[in-house]
Amino acid sequence: MTEATLIIGNKNYSSWSLRGWLAVKMSDLEFEEKLVPLFEDNHADTMARETPAGKVPVLLHNGNTIWESLAIAEYVAELNPAAKMWPLDAGRRAEARSIACEMLSGFTGLRSQYHMNCRKVFPGIEATEACANDIARIQTIWRDCLTKHDGPFLFGEFSIADIMYAPVVSRFKTYAVPVDDTIQTYMDAVLDLPDMQDWYAAAETEPWVIEEEEY
Ligand SMILES: N[C@@H](CCC(=O)N[C@@H](CS)C(=O)NCC(=O)O)C(=O)O
Numbered sequence: 001m002t003e004a005t006l007i008i009g010n011k012n013y014s015s016w017s018l019r020g021w022l023a024v025k026m027s028d029l030e031f032e033e034k035l036v037p038l039f040e041d042n043h044a045d046t047m048a049r050e051t052p053a054g055k056v057p058v059l060l061h062n063g064n065t066i067w068e069s070l071a072i073a074e075y076v077a078e079l080n081p082a083a084k085m086w087p088l089d090a091g092r093r094a095e096a097r098s099i100a101c102e103m104l105s106g107f108t109g110l111r112s113q114y115h116m117n118c119r120k121v122f123p124g125i126e127a128t129e130a131c132a133n134d135i136a137r138i139q140t141i142w143r144d145c146l147t148k149h150d151g152p153f154l155f156g157e158f159s160i161a162d163i164m165y166a167p168v169v170s171r172f173k174t175y176a177v178p179v180d181d182t183i184q185t186y187m188d189a190v191l192d193l194p195d196m197q198d199w200y201a202a203a204e205t206e207p208w209v210i211e212e213e214e215y
Contacts, residue, residue: 004031004061006072007050009038012203013210015116015167019069020057022163025195027076027083029061039210070104073160087155096154096161099141103164110134114171118203123176138168139183146182152189166190 006024008017024031036046036056047054052067059066059075066075077085086093109130127135142165145154154161169190172179179187190196 004029004059005034006031007034007036007056007058007060009036009056010203010206010208011035011199012118012206012208013038013116014056015111015170016055016069017057018116018167018170018199019163020059020072021199022166022195023069023073023085023160024059024076026085026158026160026163027080029076029079031059031061037208039208070100070160070164073163077160084157085160087157087159092149092155095145096159099145099154100161100164102141103168107134107138107168110138110168110171114175114177116167116170117174118170118200120174121176122174125175127175127177135172135177138165139179142183142186143180146186151186153186158193162190166196 004024006020008014008021011017021033034050036050037043038056040046044054047056051058052065055067057067057069057072059072061075064075066072073085077083087096109128109132111134113128113131114125142154145161149156153159154165169187171177172183172187173191191200
């Protein structure tokens with residue numbers, strides 16, 4: 001029997017849904033997906049009915065309703081400690097949480113210009129100053145972590161920190177952000193994850209297309 005339901009938005013566009021979905025997958029919690037399409041005429045009503053904060057993702061499990069992607073990740077990490085979703089070392093774990101929180105609370109320059117779109121590649125859209133500053137900061141974070149912890153993921157083993165940056169990897173690919181070999185190797189490791197490939201395959205077959213696709 002399915003234990004949990006994860007409410008998500010369109011896989012092609014919803015970066016926060018991708019974070020929540022990757023976290024639940026990593027935890028091995030059995031779940032079913034409920035997709036609430038974004039950008040529909042009745043979207044606001046549906047979101048108000050289905051979600052506490054009018055946003056996805058939302059996890060329903062054992063009578064609990066959990067929203068905010070990091071809260072979902074923390075919840076499922078606690079459900080299954082064997083999945084080792086955070087680094088085991090307290091110092092590394094704190095550092096991983098720091099960069100996860102930096103992602104969740106910032107990088108609005110990147111987020112507001114380079115929207116996630118798994119299906120497309122849009123090279124040549126020049127980054128605004130705010131977006132370029134965010135890209136530089138993110139690359140510094142990634143390079144520091146990969147050098148310090150020897151890759152292939154930010155803290156060696158795949159963790160919630162990588163989950164929080166997975167949609168950024170996707171955006172860097174879509175907008176052909178120039179990167180060095182270290183960053184490209186990291187991006188490839190994330191994009192090659194079976195769960196990422198499954199998400200991309202599902203995004204590819206979704207029927208919804210928003211205007212932005214015509215860039
Ligand atoms: N801080 C939230 C952000 C959630 C969020 O903004 N989700 C977007 C989809 S990517 C959403 O639901 N947008 C619908 C809307 O604003 O109407 C999280 O971490 O889950």
